Amino acid sequence: MAVSFTVTNRQKNGRARLGLLHTPHGTVETPVFMPVGTQATVKTMTPEEVWDVGGRLILSNTYHLYLRPGQELVREAGGLHRFMNWSGPILTDSGGFQVFSLGPLRKVSEEGVTFRSHIDGSEHFFSPEKAMEIQMALGSDIAMAFDECAPYPCSYEYAREALDRTSRWAERCLAAHRLKEQGVFGIVQGGVFHDLRKKSAGEIVSLNFAGYAIGGLSVGEPKELMYELLDYTVPFLPEEKPRYLMGVGSPDCLVEGVLRGIDMFDCVLPTRLARNGTVFTRRGRLVVRNAGNARDLNPLDPECGCYVCQNYSRAYIRHLLKAGEVLGIRLTTIHNLSFVLELMKELREAIREGKMVEYRDEFMEKYQYG
C-alpha cells in the first residue's frame, strides 16, 4: 500500500496517540500539522525554509492547480514534488471544499459540480472522477476523495443529502483511482448532527480508505461544538488508520484536537494571519502591526526560539510591515509556522510522556489568559 499508518503510543488518559505515517516520499511523525501550499508554494517560503521550521508533510490544492498552471504542466514537469522542489510528502485536497465555497458560482448535480473560475470566470466541471484524475496527474502522496462540505449552519435535510452524496462520490473516487503510489483518504461529513456523523463514518469507513478525514468542521461553528462533535465522531473511525481534521490550525484547536485523537491537521490560518501582521505567542495573539509595537525592541515572542525571534525585534518587523516590505510577511510567516510546528512537537512529547492532559491545561491557561 502506498500509504500506511502505525500507532506507536497511546495516551492512557484520553484518545491522543503517536503514530508514523508512511508515504512514498517518507515517513512522518503524527500528530502532524501540514503547512498549506495552495498554489504549489507555501506562501512566501522556499521548500527549504518549510523544512527548516519543521514542516514534513504539506498540503496543496487541486482546485487552484487545476486552474493555474494546470495539472498537465505539473505532470510534464515530473509531478508536483519536482515542479515545486519539495521532496517530502504532499497531500492534495480534492477541490471539493473550494468549489462548494464558490457559492452562486457553482451548481451541484449527482454527476458533479459545475463552477466558474475565481480567476477569469470561465466554466468548469468537477466530478469524483475528475478530482481523482487531477490528483493522479499532480502525483501527490495522499489524494482526498471528492466530497460535499455542507455549510454552517445548515438544515438536517441538507446535511443528510450532502453526506449521502459524499458517500456515493467516495465509491466513485475509489473506482476511478488507479495510481498505486498514492493513498486515498475518505471524508466524513454530517454537519453538526450526531446520527448523520455516525451514518457518514460508517459508510465511508466501510469503503476501506487509507485514512479518514473529518470534514465540515471549523466552518463557523463554536469551538465547543466542534470539540463535542470530535468526541462523538472519532470513536467511529478505526484505530489503525490516520484521522485528519480538515481546516484546523489555531494553537488552541490543535491542542484540543490532538487530545481527542486527531493525527493530522491543515490550515491557512498561521500563514494568513502572518500576512495580516498578526503572530502567535505563548500568551495569545499579538498584532505586531499595531502602533504600540513601533519602538518595542523585544522579539515577537520572548519565549520562542525560532529564527525570527532570535534575530529581529517587533519594532523592525513592524517597520517592514508598514513599509510594505516583503521581508515583513516572510518573518511573521516563518514565526507562525515555527510556532505551530514546535507546538506539534511538544504535543508529541507530551503524549510520549503520558502528560497530554496536563500539557493541554497548562498551555490553554497561558494562551487564553496571557
Place this chain on the structure above:
Amino acid sequence: MAVSFTVTNRQKNGRARLGLLHTPHGTVETPVFMPVGTQATVKTMTPEEVWDVGGRLILSNTYHLYLRPGQELVREAGGLHRFMNWSGPILTDSGGFQVFSLGPLRKVSEEGVTFRSHIDGSEHFFSPEKAMEIQMALGSDIAMAFDECAPYPCSYEYAREALDRTSRWAERCLAAHRLKEQGVFGIVQGGVFHDLRKKSAGEIVSLNFAGYAIGGLSVGEPKELMYELLDYTVPFLPEEKPRYLMGVGSPDCLVEGVLRGIDMFDCVLPTRLARNGTVFTRRGRLVVRNAGNARDLNPLDPECGCYVCQNYSRAYIRHLLKAGEVLGIRLTTIHNLSFVLELMKELREAIREGKMVEYRDEFMEKYQYG
C-alpha cells in the same frame, strides 16, 4: 581611519584594479557591487540570503530611513546593523539624490533642501549637517556627503551651480562629521561637461575624503557618453582611494565601469527588474513573465549555478509570478543578485589574471547578441 583602501593589483592594459576596502564591519574585495537595502532590507531577502548570494557590502537610504522608521529608533536599536540583522559593512547615501529626485516637492537654497515626504506630504529640511547627523545615528560604515545631483539633460550653468554648491556642502559635511567609526566619501558632480567634471574632482579631492563617488551619471544619458565621461574623470581621482560609480548595476555597465577603474557600484536595477519578472542571463535579459515561458522547463539561465537555476524551472517561476506568489519575486531577486555578484567575482578574477579586456570582449559579445 575608520575606512581605508589598499590597491592589491593593477591591470596593465587599462585602469581596472583589485583592492581591499577596510571598514569597521570587515574588509571587502573590490571591485564590488552593493545590493540596495533602501528601507533597511534588501527587498524580499533576509540578510543571510544576501550573504549567501555573495553580498558583502550593502547600501541603505538616509532619506527613507529618516522618514520611516526614523533614525532615532534605529539608534536606540543599536544602529542599522543590529536593527536589520546585517553584520557586514553598510554604506548609506546622503539622501541628496532622493530629495533632488522629488522635483516640484522640493526647494533648494544655500542652506539646504526643503522637501515634502513622498509618504504623507509632510514638510522636511535636509542640509549637509542634517544628512551627516542622520547617517551618524544610523551608524553606517561609510557615509556619503550631501550633494546636488543635476538632472540629464541640463544646462552648463545649472551643472556648474550644482557642482559649486556640492563643493561648499562637502566642506560643511566634513566639518559636521564627528563619528570616528565611520568613513565619509565625497561626490564628484559636473554633469556631462569635461571642464566641470575636472573642476569638481579637483575641489572634492582637495578635501581629502576616504573615498570618491562619481555622481550624476546613469541618470538618462546614453551609455557611450557615460563611458566617455568615466574615461575623462577617473584620472582626476587619486589612485589610492576607492572610486564609486553611483546608481550603476546593469551587467554591461558593471563590466565597462570596472574596465575604467571603478571599484564600487550600487543600483536597484537587479532587484527592481526581478520584481517586474525580468532576469539577467549570460545571453541578455529574459522576461520570464512572458507567455512563451509558460511550459519551459529550463532554468532561468542554463549557464547559471545559483540556487534558483539549480532547483526551479522557468515554467514554475512564471506560474508563481502570474499567481502573485511572493516566492516568485524572491526567486527572480535571488537569481539577479547572484548573477551580478558572480559577475563581479569573475571580473576580479579576470583582473587578477590580467585578462580584463578579453573578459569584457567575450562577455559583451554574448550578452548583447545572445
